[in-house]
Amino acid sequence: MSEDEIVGIYRERLGLGEDARNDVEAVQAGNRLLVSKVDTLVYGTDVPPGMTPRKAARKAAVACVSDFAAKGVRPRWALVSITAPTSCTARMHGSMASGLADAADAYGFKVLGGDTNRGSEISITVCMMGLAKGVFPRKDAPTGPGYWKRPPAVPGRGGASPGDRVFATGPFGLSAAGLYAISHGVPGPRGALRAVMEPRARLDFGARAAPYLSSTMDSSDGLSTTLNEMAARSGVAIIVDCEPAADGVAEFAAKHGLDPDSLVYHGGEEYEIVFTLRPGGINDIFSAIRDTRTPLTPIGRVEEGEGVYVGHKDRKRLVDGGWKAF
Amino acid sequence: MSEDEIVGIYRERLGLGEDARNDVEAVQAGNRLLVSKVDTLVYGTDVPPGMTPRKAARKAAVACVSDFAAKGVRPRWALVSITAPTSCTARMHGSMASGLADAADAYGFKVLGGDTNRGSEISITVCMMGLAKGVFPRKDAPTGPGYWKRPPAVPGRGGASPGDRVFATGPFGLSAAGLYAISHGVPGPRGALRAVMEPRARLDFGARAAPYLSSTMDSSDGLSTTLNEMAARSGVAIIVDCEPAADGVAEFAAKHGLDPDSLVYHGGEEYEIVFTLRPGGINDIFSAIRDTRTPLTPIGRVEEGEGVYVGHKDRKRLVDGGWKAF
Structure with a gap:
């Protein structure tokens, strides 16, 4: 039984629906x-x-x-x-x-x-x-254009539109490479051990940037899982035209006969924020990137269609190959 | 290592203090x-x-x-x-x-x-x-006797005073008797099987009565644990002068050579509310008892001193013998 099937059972009996x-x-x-x-x-x-x-x-x-x-x-x-x-x-x-x-x-x-x-x-x-930041208006609050207040909300996994750009808060592949290195007793790429043993969450960046992101999701189950979920929830295609591999991951894969794409897209255990921005939206989050010293990793762009594709001319479908508990 | 020692480790390192x-x-x-x-x-x-x-x-x-x-x-x-x-x-x-x-x-x-x-x-x-019911006053709310509002709060485990009476929302011993009956393949007292397999929480009663209780605690770890904790937190002694055993528990214990006090006081897995009331406080919760059909079980009274004691003339100390995970 797959994780999706198990989750589906609880969703159905508990009436969770897609909102959850x-x-x-x-x-x-x-x-x-x-x-x-x-x-x-x-x-x-x-x-x-x-x-x-x-x-x-x-x-x-x-x-x-x-x-x-x-x-x-x-x-x-x-x-x-x-x-x-x-x-x-x-x-x-x-x-x-x-x-x-x-x-x-x-x-x-x-x-x-x-x-x-x-x-x-x-x-x-x-x-x-x-x-979440902000308060719901009082019931007795005056209404109308001058008083209108947006209620607090969190950005969703859907919301990406064709023309948006896709980014992440860091490159990928170090955790999977590090895990392989540890379990096989070989040296990993620089930063790989730390990625496994001391993962950190991008809280300062997220807290500042979230209001400006058209869609956003944590990458902990694997980048391919995250991109496919965001594409599906947004009703769009995501084109990965910029390989988001961390330094040393490709060399590590070649040396040990591993598939580099597996390390980068399917490894999981990387606690990055993957997000989409409207054209020009980079200006809105520029100070958040700078002040929190977040490594901005460009991944690709959003197009009409469905699914996630890698490459320029010879587009290859990127299936969800991330972590599944079952 | 005891459960208290384990919990103590987390309390200390996480700075939880007694408030928790x-x-x-x-x-x-x-x-x-x-x-x-x-x-x-x-x-x-x-x-x-x-x-x-x-x-x-x-x-x-x-x-x-x-x-x-x-x-x-x-x-x-x-x-x-x-x-x-x-x-x-x-x-x-x-x-x-x-x-x-x-x-x-x-x-x-x-x-x-x-x-x-x-x-x-x-x-x-x-x-x-x-x-919890009620709202905290707005920061800009007027203050003073005419406007004074009590902020929302939940009743604690402490708060019992000498002279208070001790009650519970049901008699005790059925769960422990039922558990013995199930594991030994013998018939249990009436209601024992249901007590084990289909425990219910006293939510309707609690939601109505809580504001009037001087101290209150759930009994799920065992009545002796609950009474000792309430006595210690309130800085008082609790005298159990009314054996709170459910019908049939004493006979069941006699028939199977079990200690009836163990079943009643130390069994646990009984989701009753144990509470204390100021003298005359029964009037405040009378409609809650009646409307929610809650079986009111008198247990005893609060005195100056410390610890929990059972009996009239020959008082015997009731130690905490309830459920400990470790």
């Missing part, structure tokens, strides 16, 4: 837009060999922060549920707690509380909450 | 008080033999609802994270999804979305959110 397909959930809570997200890190599945419990717990939180970043919302609160076998030592629990504290410090959220449970495998579930 | 010791977390979000809670059900630990996946998932949600009920807040939204091995069938996922839908229907919350993960063991993490 976003990086975060957003609902009106009083006069604010409450944004929330849950993400579970399972040790046996999501933690590469050699990663300390501290880094693993930090990563569990970063995965959640990254989805907030793509929507331009700063997470303010977190609940954490830890499941562990009885053999898990105080040292390990302490290390995981420190990793959560690292993330809380780095991204400015507060852990409110949580739950501890006994289970056969360690897993860390992080539930994050935050408030 | 409540059934739910509550923070100001815009003009409302946002209430949240996370709870994980681990199959191998928390699911008794013979319980269907549908009932298990329903129970995972009820455990969260019960903590909201004890604080008088209706949960409005939930995020759900499901971890399962690849061997978990579509039928099982469908059953779990239906169990979540059962709880959502019964308690009026909406599942917004969630996460699916691969792991060695099935676990269901439910994160619930809601808003």
Whole structure:
């Protein structure tokens, strides 16, 4: 059974509909837009060999922060549920707690509380909450052009139009190369180890740039997954005319007989924001790029049609080959 | 390592402090008080033999609802994270999804979305959110006696005073007796099977009565845990002068050579609200008891001192013998 089928079962029985397909959930809570997200890190599945419990717990939180970043919302609160076998030592629990504290410090959220449970495998579930900027108008507020106020909102995965440009907050392939390097005991490209062990979310950039993006999504399941989802939700085609590979990834792939496209497009575990901009929109986010020192990676452009294609003359369809839990 | 020690590690590193010791977390979000809670059900630990996946998932949600009920807040939204091995069938996922839908229907919350993960063991993490009644005054609101408004709040575990009476929303012991009956293949007391397989949270009662309770806590970890925690947090002694055993529990214990006190005080998995009332406070909650058909169970009274004691002349200390995950 595929992940899509499993998710489909829950969607149908819980009446979630297409609205729920976003990086975060957003609902009106009083006069604010409450944004929330849950993400579970399972040790046996999501933690590469050699990663300390501290880094693993930090990563569990970063995965959640990254989805907030793509929507331009700063997470303010977190609940954490830890499941562990009885053999898990105080040292390990302490290390995981420190990793959560690292993330809380780095991204400015507060852990409110949580739950501890006994289970056969360690897993860390992080539930994050935050408030989108802006308030809903009071019910008794005057209406009309002079008083009109846009209610708070988060940008979606759809919204890209033909003519838009596609960018990301960094190049791709380092995480997949790093994971291969670690598991095969070979040196990886520069920055690959760090990409695996200390991923960071683009929160400062997202918080500033999000209002200007026509569509946006976190890339953690893989760039091919993200681009296909954005194209499908926007009803457009995305043409990748600029290979977004990080330095050294192509050489690493050649040396080890790997497919470079797999590393770049399907690796996942890269917490970048992929986004589209209206023509000229780069001016709107220029200061966000500069002030937050975000490496802007051009990826391609949006056209009429459907699907994702790579290349100039000989266009090749880029299928969704990203991470699927099942 | 004990659960308290594990929780202590996270508390310390995350700077949680004593404030975090409540059934739910509550923070100001815009003009409302946002209430949240996370709870994980681990199959191998928390699911008794013979319980269907549908009932298990329903129970995972009820455990969260019960903590909201004890604080008088209706949960409005939930995020759900499901971890399962690849061997978990579509039928099982469908059953779990239906169990979540059962709880959502019964308690009026909406599942917004969630996460699916691969792991060695099935676990269901439910994160619930809601808003306490009332709004925080506007910053520009006039102040003074005529305008003074109490900000929204949830009742705590502390707050009981000498002279208060202690009650619960139901008698105790059926869940523990039912669990014994199921695992030993013997008939349990009337209602015991249902107590185990279909626990319900006292949400309607809690939502109406909470403002009038001097202290309140959910009993899901066991009545002895709850009473000791409330006594400690309130800085008082609690005297149990009225055995809160459900009908048939004493006979069941005698027949099977079990300690009846263990079943009543330490069994846990009973989602009742334990609460204290100021003298005469029963009048305030009378209509809540009547309209929601809540079985009011008198337990005892609050005195100066510390700890929890059972009995009249020969008082015996009731230690915390409830459920500990570790």
